[in-house]
Amino acid sequence: MSTQPISRRARPAKAPLSRDAIVRTGLDVLDRDGLDALTMRRVAKELDTGPASLYVYVANRDDLMAAMLDEALGQVRLTWEGTWQEQLQALTTAAVEAMSRHEGLAAVALGTIPTGDNALLVLDRMLALLKQGGLDDTTAAWAVDLLWLHTAAAATEQSTYNTKGADEETTVTAADRRYAALPADRYPMITSLRQALFSPGDRDTWSLNVLINGILHTPAR
Amino acid sequence: MSTQPISRRARPAKAPLSRDAIVRTGLDVLDRDGLDALTMRRVAKELDTGPASLYVYVANRDDLMAAMLDEALGQVRLTWEGTWQEQLQALTTAAVEAMSRHEGLAAVALGTIPTGDNALLVLDRMLALLKQGGLDDTTAAWAVDLLWLHTAAAATEQSTYNTKGADEETTVTAADRRYAALPADRYPMITSLRQALFSPGDRDTWSLNVLINGILHTPAR
DNA sequence: GGTAGGCAACGAACGGCGTTCGTGTCAAAC
DNA sequence: GTTTGACACGAACGCCGTTCGTTGCCTACC
Numbered sequence: 001m002s003t004q005p006i007s008r009r010a011r012p013a014k015a016p017l018s019r020d021a022i023v024r025t026g027l028d029v030l031d032r033d034g035l036d037a038l039t040m041r042r043v044a045k046e047l048d049t050g051p052a053s054l055y056v057y058v059a060n061r062d063d064l065m066a067a068m069l070d071e072a073l074g075q076v077r078l079t080w081e082g083t084w085q086e087q088l089q090a091l092t093t094a095a096v097e098a099m100s101r102h103e104g105l106a107a108v109a110l111g112t113i114p115t116g117d118n119a120l121l122v123l124d125r126m127l128a129l130l131k132q133g134g135l136d137d138t139t140a141a142w143a144v145d146l147l148w149l150h151t152a153a154a155a156t157e158q159s160t161y162n163t164k165g166a167d168e169e170t171t172v173t174a175a176d177r178r179y180a181a182l183p184a185d186r187y188p189m190i191t192s193l194r195q196a197l198f199s200p201g202d203r204d205t206w207s208l209n210v211l212i213n214g215i216l217h218t219p220a221r
Numbered sequence: 222m223s224t225q226p227i228s229r230r231a232r233p234a235k236a237p238l239s240r241d242a243i244v245r246t247g248l249d250v251l252d253r254d255g256l257d258a259l260t261m262r263r264v265a266k267e268l269d270t271g272p273a274s275l276y277v278y279v280a281n282r283d284d285l286m287a288a289m290l291d292e293a294l295g296q297v298r299l300t301w302e303g304t305w306q307e308q309l310q311a312l313t314t315a316a317v318e319a320m321s322r323h324e325g326l327a328a329v330a331l332g333t334i335p336t337g338d339n340a341l342l343v344l345d346r347m348l349a350l351l352k353q354g355g356l357d358d359t360t361a362a363w364a365v366d367l368l369w370l371h372t373a374a375a376a377t378e379q380s381t382y383n384t385k386g387a388d389e390e391t392t393v394t395a396a397d398r399r400y401a402a403l404p405a406d407r408y409p410m411i412t413s414l415r416q417a418l419f420s421p422g423d424r425d426t427w428s429l430n431v432l433i434n435g436i437l438h439t440p441a442r
Numbered sequence: 443g444g445t446a447g448g449c450a451a452c453g454a455a456c457g458g459c460g461t462t463c464g465t466g467t468c469a470a471a472c
Numbered sequence: 473g474t475t476t477g478a479c480a481c482g483a484a485c486g487c488c489g490t491t492c493g494t495t496g497c498c499t500a501c502c
């Protein structure tokens with residue numbers, strides 16, 4: 001039973017494994033084939049190895065996804081143009097976009113105190129802008145909490161529309177039909193305001209304005 | 222080879238299967254042993270049957286969880302005391318509590334236009350309160366969107382603290398240490414505002430006030 | 443009373459999954 | 473030349489969600 005050593009030159013230049021390579025491959029798989037396809041086995045196969053090999057660089061699937069999230073947040077570009085409100089708008093919008101571009105990643109950010117390098121960069125910038133707006137320390141701190149929560153939630157919502165098989169329009173019209181068939185005596189407001197509920201308009205921008213205005217009018221404590 | 226009919230009296234009073242029984246059992250399992258234990262097999266075993274039997278009443282696991290969410294939202298009590306702002310506060314708080322009491326259920330609400338009977342009841346009440354506050358139809362509609370998103374997000378966050386093994390205190394102090402070790406040149410604001418970031422206080426109530434104040438100061442379009 | 447039809451119940455299986463364990467392998471350190 | 477230690481990985485464990493085909497019971501009709 002000869003153990004013929006297979007020449008490694010047969011498949012040359014195989015890139016060495018590394019945390020970064022794994023994380024980037026994970027994002028590739030996620031973007032190409034969706035959240036269900038993001039399995040340890042699939043990522044390993046993409047790197048031409050077995051799933052066990054990944055665990056040297058990654059604690060588990062959750063750890064991988066957290067790393068992927070921070071990698072995605074690295075795409076957020078910080079700018080210094082416009083009023084602090086405009087900059088805060090732009091920053092938050094960019095963060096939502098960066099997260100929602102990859103299905104399921106935003107959900108990782110929810111209920112986690114951010115600790116990734118890039119997430120903290122975004123947080124730091126948010127704090128700077130809020131201080132620039134004249135808020136006291138405590139209010140700024142609570143505000144960044146709220147803004148981050150909203151960002152993650154908005155991205156999660158966006159994300160499901162972007163991917164989950166059906167597009168936004170299908171989902172919305174399905175809900176519209178459901179609301180139209182509701183008994184008016186049990187759901188009077190939904191019935192009478194149904195048109196407004198599904199009216200078009202830039203709700204994301206409006207939401208952010210609500211948060212900013214609210215923060216300015218609501219001192220902590 | 223005798224097919225001896227096993228007397229069903231040996232295990233009597235086996236409750237017949239039903240969607241409701243499955244949903245309630247699901248909540249039981251979830252509350253008792255957490256999200257990881259909430260499997261079709263486990264719920265089936267709890268009902269003394271096999272997993273295949275569940276699929277008569279439930280399309281799949283997601284469908285089950287959606288039903289469980291709405292069942293949980295049935296616990297929200299609607300009240301008619303106090304100003305509309307106070308009522309909105311109470312309603313939202315109750316919804317957050319109802320959802321966050323069951324690990325992972327709040328996440329189901331995120332990125333889903335609510336269609337469950339009980340969810341719609343909460344939405345309808347929210348709309349009524351907002352109209353009572355004098356908002357026009359469009360602003361009220363957008364506001365209920367935002368409030369629902371915030372409610373689901375807050376519940377998701379709460380939920381992970383309530384369960385996920387470690388309690389809130391552990392998680393927070395871990396983050397505090399991480400922030401304390403951050404390089405001040407790269408993260409100047411986080412470093413200098415660290416104390417405020419982890420300061421105690423009722424952030425949930427404050428957040429809701431931010432939303433309400435913001436909504437009042439930000440007409441839609 | 444007998445029988446046909448329909449449907450809830452379910453046993454078994456399929457094709458996955460995350461993660462662990464033990465064994466190779468190879469390059470650097472001594 | 474030998475030792476050492478980290479990386480790589482094949483194989484396996486114990487799960488998972490879901491489907492298929494059969495069974496057995498209950499009902500409605502003759």
